[in-house]
Amino acid sequence: MILPIEVNLNSSEPIYHQIKHQLRDLIVSGQLPAGTSLPSIRALAQSLSCSVITTRRAYQDLEYEGLIYTRQGRGTFVAEVKTDQSKKYKQEVIEQALNEAIQTAIRLHYPKEELQALFQKLCTEIFPSE
The missing domain is CATH 1.10.10.10 (Winged helix-like DNA-binding domain superfamily/Winged helix DNA-binding domain)
Structure with missing residues (x-):
């Protein structure tokens, strides 16, 4: 494999x-x-x-x-992965990635409101049917 x-x-x-x-x-x-x-x-x-x-x-x-x-x-x-273990891991990975993005925005003095708007825009583009 x-x-x-x-x-x-x-x-x-x-x-x-x-x-x-x-x-x-x-x-x-x-x-x-x-x-x-x-x-x-x-x-x-x-x-x-x-x-x-x-x-x-x-x-x-x-x-x-x-x-x-x-x-x-x-x-x-x-091995068999329990649903709660899988959910916890996924959340940790996503939180870490988002935290890194936020830290980058802070270093670049990117306004919080603009960051939130950008996040919302990207979510809408990536998940258009929801």
């Missing part, structure tokens, strides 16, 4: 973080349903042109979070 994961070698974020966050997004969003077999650590490392240690660390972190599990001799699989 080839996962839609891309690593940015120019990013200040460590590669294992990039892998972990993208895998977590795929799992929590339901794009990788429970029971899905994941590539081996070696296969993923090879497909992303990174070290086995890097992919192992990403898998270990996700296993610690309860998002994946490993069965000796069988492989690594996506």
Whole structure:
């Protein structure tokens, strides 16, 4: 299985973080349903042109979070994600992104009212039928 994961070698974020966050997004969003077999650590490392240690660390972190599990001799699989766990994660990611946008607006001295109007405009454009 080839996962839609891309690593940015120019990013200040460590590669294992990039892998972990993208895998977590795929799992929590339901794009990788429970029971899905994941590539081996070696296969993923090879497909992303990174070290086995890097992919192992990403898998270990996700296993610690309860998002994946490993069965000796069988492989690594996506775990069942509870609805409340998924909702909490999604909210945290969105809050972090919005917080970064707000901090950027503050640094640029962008008025609060204009930021709110811009947010509303973008929401209307992206979600036109709602």
